[in-house]
Amino acid sequence: MLEGRVVNLRLMEQMDVPLIVEWANNPDFGGEFEPIEQVTHAEIAKWLDGLPANEKWFFIEKKDGTKVGQIMFAPVGPHYVIGYRMLQSERNKGYCTEAVQIIVDFLFLTRDIVRIQAETNPQNLASQRVLEKAGFTKEGVRRKAVFIRGKWCDGAFYSILREEWREPKILLGPLA
Ligand SMILES: CC(C)(COP(=O)(O)OP(=O)(O)OC[C@H]1O[C@@H](n2cnc3c(N)ncnc32)[C@H](O)[C@@H]1OP(=O)(O)O)[C@@H](O)C(=O)NCCC(=O)NCCS
Numbered sequence: 001m002l003e004g005r006v007v008n009l010r011l012m013e014q015m016d017v018p019l020i021v022e023w024a025n026n027p028d029f030g031g032e033f034e035p036i037e038q039v040t041h042a043e044i045a046k047w048l049d050g051l052p053a054n055e056k057w058f059f060i061e062k063k064d065g066t067k068v069g070q071i072m073f074a075p076v077g078p079h080y081v082i083g084y085r086m087l088q089s090e091r092n093k094g095y096c097t098e099a100v101q102i103i104v105d106f107l108f109l110t111r112d113i114v115r116i117q118a119e120t121n122p123q124n125l126a127s128q129r130v131l132e133k134a135g136f137t138k139e140g141v142r143r144k145a146v147f148i149r150g151k152w153c154d155g156a157f158y159s160i161l162r163e164e165w166r167e168p169k170i171l172l173g174p175l176a
Contacts, residue, residue, distance in 0.1 A: 002058070002106055004098045004170045009058040009071065016059070017044050019067065028088055033121035035148050060086070060099045071099045073107060079115045080107050084130075091126065098170060100134040104160060105171035114162045119155040121148070131158040135165060 002009040012020060021044050023029045027036045051057070052074075060069035069086035082103055086096050107116055120127040122141055131138075136158040145155035 002102050002171065004102045006063065006093075007068070007095050007098050007102075008061045008063065009099060009102055010061055012048060012057045012059060012070075014045060014048060017041055017048065020044050020048070020070075023070070023085075023087075029085055031085070031088075031124075033124040033127070033148065033153075034085065035146070058099075058103075060084075060095055062095070068095055069099065071096075071103055073103055073116075076117070078113065079117055080111070080113060082116060082118050084127075096130050097133045100130055101170045104134060104165060105168040108162055108165050109168060109171065115159050117157065117159040119145070119157050121146075122154050122156040124156075128156065128158070134160070135169075136160045137164070 001011075018041065021039060021041050024037060024039050024044065030036065048057075055072070055074040057070065057072040059067045060071055061067050068090035069084065071082065071084040073080050073082045075081075082100065084096050084099060104116055107113060116136075118127075118131055118136065119142070120131070122128075128138070137160070139157045139159055142155040142157060144152040146153050
């Protein structure tokens with residue numbers, strides 16, 4: 001488990017499949033800017049089992065263990081990409097920003113990488129605010145890059161470089 005100040009990140013396990021399925025099948029969880037999908041328990045169990053070793057999916061948990069969201073990272077070429085979603089009732093409490101900071105700390109502390117990136121809908125102001133608060137910079141917009149709810153939408157690209165990160169912000173324990 002990765003411990004922050006207000007949230008912890010816990011790796012998803014097979015025993016979590018029912019909750020992952022419940023969240024994945026709820027269009028409100030992804031919100032208006034994320035693709036809608038419907039998945040079965042069997043599909044998610046197989047997907048979780050088949051994840052490559054360097055792609056990780058975590059629950060974002062409050063300190064009392066309540067699961068309030070999810071965050072992931074995966075390699076893209078020599079870099080890493082991150083993604084995240086929060087339960088509607090737990091948004092705007094700073095949880096996702098800290099989760100992103102934890103992942104950024106973790107990736108720069110454990111991998112010899114120079115860049116972490118994220119892509120979001122240019123109208124997704126909450127997601128862009130999270131990235132800015134966590135030290136990411138907007139790089140540009142990929143036009144009509146993702147198909148969401150019947151429309152081809154633009155994607156705003158953000159990144160943080162190792163020299164901009166400089167040192168761990170949240171993970172101050174044994175890892176750092
Ligand atoms: C994007 C998301 C993960 C943010 O999670 P969160 O835990 O609410 O994020 P935080 O509380 O750390 O920060 C949210 C920030 O966005 C701001 N914000 C929220 N809605 C906003 C809006 N409509 N316009 C402008 N700013 C907004 C909040 O005020 C806060 O900024 P502040 O601390 O300066 O006040 C959450 O909104 C979500 O799950 N959305 C649906 C899924 C999604 O879009 N995922 C990202 C795909 S790229």
